[in-house]
Amino acid sequence: MKVSGRNVSRWSMGLLATTMLTAVAAPAAAQTGGPTLEEVVITAQKRSENLQDVPISVQALGTERLDQLQVSDMADYVKFLPNVTIQSGAPGFTTIYMRGVASGENSNHSGPLPSVAVYLDEQPVTTITGPLDIHVYDIERVEVLAGPQGTLYGASSQAGTIRIITNKPSPAGFAAGYDLEVNSVSHGGIGYGAEGFVNQPLGDQAAVRLVGWAIHDAGYIDNEAATLTYPTGPVTIDNADLADDDFNEVDTYGARAALRIDLDENWSITPAIQGQRTEADGAFFYDPGRGRLDTARFRPDRSDDKWFQAAMTIEGTASNLDLVYAGAYMRRWIDSESDYSDYAYFYDTLYGYGAYWTDDAGNPNDISQYIQGKDYFTKQSHEFRVSTPADERLRVTMGLFYQKQTHNIQQRYKIDNLASGVEVTGWPDTIWLTKQLRVDRDLAAFADLGIDVTDKLTINGGIRFFKARNGLEGFFGYGSGYSSRTGEAACFGPEIVEGSPCTNLLQLTEDKGDTYRLNATYDFDDNRMVYLTYSTGYRPGGVNRRGGDPYEPDYLKNLEFGWKTTWLDNRLRWNGAIFKEKWNDYQFSFLGQNGLTIIANGGKAKMKGIETDVSWVLAEGLTVNGAASLIDAELAQDYRADPAGPILAPKGQSLPVTPKFKGNLNVRYEWAMGGYDAHVQGSVVYSGSAYSELRSADRALVGKMPEYTTFDMTAGLTNGSWRVEAFAKNLFDENGQLDRAVACVVCSRVWVTPIRPRIIGVRFGQSF
Incomplete structure (x- = not known):
C-alpha cells in the first residue's frame, strides 16, 4: 500500500475533521445503557488519577490492551504510539524520540544523554547510551507522556517520558498463569517463547509475585558468502566460515520478583529485583546493494547484554500527607563484537592505509578491523517526595532527587597479526583503544502545585531546580608507534582508568538551572475538559571523548493546547493536543575525523504538530481504537559546523528520524x-x-527512509481459564526501515535497519 505525502495530509485532516464532527454530534446521538469504555487510571503526575482528569498528553496501554496488541518489547508498543519514533541498530541499542525532537544522534557511549526517559515503576532505567529494552509481560500498563516532563521526571525527560508499570504483589488471593508461543518469520526461521507468573499471598498483609520469561527470536537476515579485496597488498579475504542464513537470532530470558508488605493500614514497603539477559548474534541491518535482508560480514557480530535492577519503594501517610521513597540500583554489562571492515576497506581504497597495517615482518596483512567492546554501567537513583491530599482544593507535591550513573568504556579496534610496533601498549593487535570512565550526576529539588480556582478552573504550576555534573576521563587513541600526535603521544599523565596505557583525557562540565511548567485546566463538565500548558525541558551538557570544548546543555520550550473528552455515555473517548516547541542549542552528534563521534551545539530548531487518539465502543463486543500525529519539525536557522563555515543544513530543512505523519487504527470484535x-x-x-x-x-549519501504500512491480525478463543490465539504481524511483509547509516565518514556503503518481516504464530495460555 502506497500513500503519497499529499494523500497523507488529506487523510490526516480528514481523520481529524471526522473525529471532530463525531464529537460535536455526539450529544444528539447519545445513548443510554449498553457497553462502555473502562476507566483508565494512571500515575503520570505521581498520583493515581483517571486518565481523563490529567492535563497532559498521555497514552496508556493497559495489561489487556498490551496482550491484545501482541506487545512483547519496545518496538511492539512504539509502533502504536504516533508521536514516538525509534532508531535501532540491534536489541538493546535503541534511541527513542518524541514529537520530532531529534537531531540524528548515533547513541555513542560518549554522546548526549537521551531526550526521552524510560522508567520502570518509580525508577529511571535510561542508561547513557539508551534505555533498557525490557521484555513486556505481566505489565500493568505502559504510560507515554508527551512533551517536556522535566518538572517531575528530570533531565532525560526533555521531550517526554515512557513509564513501564509492573503488576504488583497482592494479598487478595493466589493467581498464576503462563503463555507459550511458537512463530515463523518470513525469510527466516522459527521462534518460540515461554512466560509465566505466580502471585502468592503470605498472610493477610503480604504477598510475593514472581515472573519469568524465555524467548527465542528467529533470524531473518542472511550473511552471504563473499570476498573482499583490499587494494594495498593486494589482499583478498572471504567469509566462508561465517556465511549463514538467518544469522541474526536473539535469545532473551529474565525474571522479576517483588514482595509487598503492608506494615499497617498506613505504611507499605515493596522491594523488587529484576534481571534480563539478551544474547544476539549477527547483524540487524542489510546491504541494499545485495538485496533485501542480505548482507556480507567478514567478522563476527554479536552482543551479550545483561542487567539487573534492585528497587525499593516505601509508601505511607503521616497526618494527612502522603510520603514516598523510591530508590534503585542497577548494573548493566554489554560484551560485544562487531565487524568494522567497511572502515578498513574505504580508508585503504581512498588513502592507502593498508600500508601501515602490516604484520611484524612488514608483509601485507588481512587488515579487516573489528571492534571488541566491554561496557559496564551502574546507576543509582533516590527520590523522596511528599504530597498533600488529592481531594483538597490546594494540592502540593514536592521532593528531592539524586541520580548517579557511571559507564566504564572499553572499545578495542583490532586487526589480527598487527605489527607490534603500532599496537597500543599492552593491548595486542589493537590499533585503537578507548578506555574511559564516564560519570553523570544529577541533583534536583522539585515542587508541583495545583489549585481549584473555581469548580471548573484549575491552575497548576511546577518547578525543578537542578545541578548536573558530567565527567569523562581516561585514554583514547593510537599507540605511539602509529601516531606522533594523538593517543599515547598526547598523554599527560599515568593511567587513571585501570588498564589504560596512560591518560590523555580528563574533563568535567557542570550545569545548573531550572525547568518549569504552567498549566490551566477548564472542565466544561465531568466528561469534557481543555487545558493550556507552557513547559520547559533540558539535557545537561557533556564532554567530547576527543577532548576540546565540551558541548553545552540544550533546552526545549513547549506551548500546548489539549483536550480530554468522553461522549455517548462513556462509549466514545476523544483526546488530543496541538503543540508548538522551540529547541535551543540542540546537541548534534556526527562522525568526524577517523570516524570518531563529535558532539556540538547546533543552534535552533522548532516543532509544531497535532496528536489525537480515539477509543469507541461501537456495539456490544465491537471496539475501535485509533491514534495519529502530524508533526512538522525543522531547523529554525542554518546549521554550520563553524560560524564562519559553509551551510551544512539550511534553515527550514526537516529534522531527521520523525515522519511527518504517523497513525494507527485497531478494530476488535468479541x-x-x-x-x-x-x-x-x-x-x-x-x-x-x-x-x-x-x-x-x-x-x-544515505538516502531517505520510505513510507510504509503494516497490517496485524489476530483471532482466538477462550473459555475463561485457557486461551488460544493465532496471529500475524506485518501480514503483507512490508519492507519498512528504522534506520539508514554508513560505518564511517568516508564510507559510501549504506546499511539499512529494517522492521521485522512477517511473523505468523500461535499462542496458548492458562490462568489459575
Whole structure:
C-alpha cells in the first residue's frame, strides 16, 4: 500500500475533521445503557488519577490492551504510539524520540544523554547510551507522556517520558498463569517463547509475585558468502566460515520478583529485583546493494547484554500527607563484537592505509578491523517526595532527587597479526583503544502545585531546580608507534582508568538551572475538559571523548493546547493536543575525523504538530481504537559546523528520524460462540517517510527512509481459564526501515535497519 505525502495530509485532516464532527454530534446521538469504555487510571503526575482528569498528553496501554496488541518489547508498543519514533541498530541499542525532537544522534557511549526517559515503576532505567529494552509481560500498563516532563521526571525527560508499570504483589488471593508461543518469520526461521507468573499471598498483609520469561527470536537476515579485496597488498579475504542464513537470532530470558508488605493500614514497603539477559548474534541491518535482508560480514557480530535492577519503594501517610521513597540500583554489562571492515576497506581504497597495517615482518596483512567492546554501567537513583491530599482544593507535591550513573568504556579496534610496533601498549593487535570512565550526576529539588480556582478552573504550576555534573576521563587513541600526535603521544599523565596505557583525557562540565511548567485546566463538565500548558525541558551538557570544548546543555520550550473528552455515555473517548516547541542549542552528534563521534551545539530548531487518539465502543463486543500525529519539525536557522563555515543544513530543512505523519487504527470484535468467547482483531499502522541524517551531504549519501504500512491480525478463543490465539504481524511483509547509516565518514556503503518481516504464530495460555 502506497500513500503519497499529499494523500497523507488529506487523510490526516480528514481523520481529524471526522473525529471532530463525531464529537460535536455526539450529544444528539447519545445513548443510554449498553457497553462502555473502562476507566483508565494512571500515575503520570505521581498520583493515581483517571486518565481523563490529567492535563497532559498521555497514552496508556493497559495489561489487556498490551496482550491484545501482541506487545512483547519496545518496538511492539512504539509502533502504536504516533508521536514516538525509534532508531535501532540491534536489541538493546535503541534511541527513542518524541514529537520530532531529534537531531540524528548515533547513541555513542560518549554522546548526549537521551531526550526521552524510560522508567520502570518509580525508577529511571535510561542508561547513557539508551534505555533498557525490557521484555513486556505481566505489565500493568505502559504510560507515554508527551512533551517536556522535566518538572517531575528530570533531565532525560526533555521531550517526554515512557513509564513501564509492573503488576504488583497482592494479598487478595493466589493467581498464576503462563503463555507459550511458537512463530515463523518470513525469510527466516522459527521462534518460540515461554512466560509465566505466580502471585502468592503470605498472610493477610503480604504477598510475593514472581515472573519469568524465555524467548527465542528467529533470524531473518542472511550473511552471504563473499570476498573482499583490499587494494594495498593486494589482499583478498572471504567469509566462508561465517556465511549463514538467518544469522541474526536473539535469545532473551529474565525474571522479576517483588514482595509487598503492608506494615499497617498506613505504611507499605515493596522491594523488587529484576534481571534480563539478551544474547544476539549477527547483524540487524542489510546491504541494499545485495538485496533485501542480505548482507556480507567478514567478522563476527554479536552482543551479550545483561542487567539487573534492585528497587525499593516505601509508601505511607503521616497526618494527612502522603510520603514516598523510591530508590534503585542497577548494573548493566554489554560484551560485544562487531565487524568494522567497511572502515578498513574505504580508508585503504581512498588513502592507502593498508600500508601501515602490516604484520611484524612488514608483509601485507588481512587488515579487516573489528571492534571488541566491554561496557559496564551502574546507576543509582533516590527520590523522596511528599504530597498533600488529592481531594483538597490546594494540592502540593514536592521532593528531592539524586541520580548517579557511571559507564566504564572499553572499545578495542583490532586487526589480527598487527605489527607490534603500532599496537597500543599492552593491548595486542589493537590499533585503537578507548578506555574511559564516564560519570553523570544529577541533583534536583522539585515542587508541583495545583489549585481549584473555581469548580471548573484549575491552575497548576511546577518547578525543578537542578545541578548536573558530567565527567569523562581516561585514554583514547593510537599507540605511539602509529601516531606522533594523538593517543599515547598526547598523554599527560599515568593511567587513571585501570588498564589504560596512560591518560590523555580528563574533563568535567557542570550545569545548573531550572525547568518549569504552567498549566490551566477548564472542565466544561465531568466528561469534557481543555487545558493550556507552557513547559520547559533540558539535557545537561557533556564532554567530547576527543577532548576540546565540551558541548553545552540544550533546552526545549513547549506551548500546548489539549483536550480530554468522553461522549455517548462513556462509549466514545476523544483526546488530543496541538503543540508548538522551540529547541535551543540542540546537541548534534556526527562522525568526524577517523570516524570518531563529535558532539556540538547546533543552534535552533522548532516543532509544531497535532496528536489525537480515539477509543469507541461501537456495539456490544465491537471496539475501535485509533491514534495519529502530524508533526512538522525543522531547523529554525542554518546549521554550520563553524560560524564562519559553509551551510551544512539550511534553515527550514526537516529534522531527521520523525515522519511527518504517523497513525494507527485497531478494530476488535468479541462474541460468544458456543461455550467459548471468541475474538478477531485487525490493526493497521502507517509511518511516513523521513531522513535519518540532518546534514544535506549525509542525506544525499544515505538516502531517505520510505513510507510504509503494516497490517496485524489476530483471532482466538477462550473459555475463561485457557486461551488460544493465532496471529500475524506485518501480514503483507512490508519492507519498512528504522534506520539508514554508513560505518564511517568516508564510507559510501549504506546499511539499512529494517522492521521485522512477517511473523505468523500461535499462542496458548492458562490462568489459575
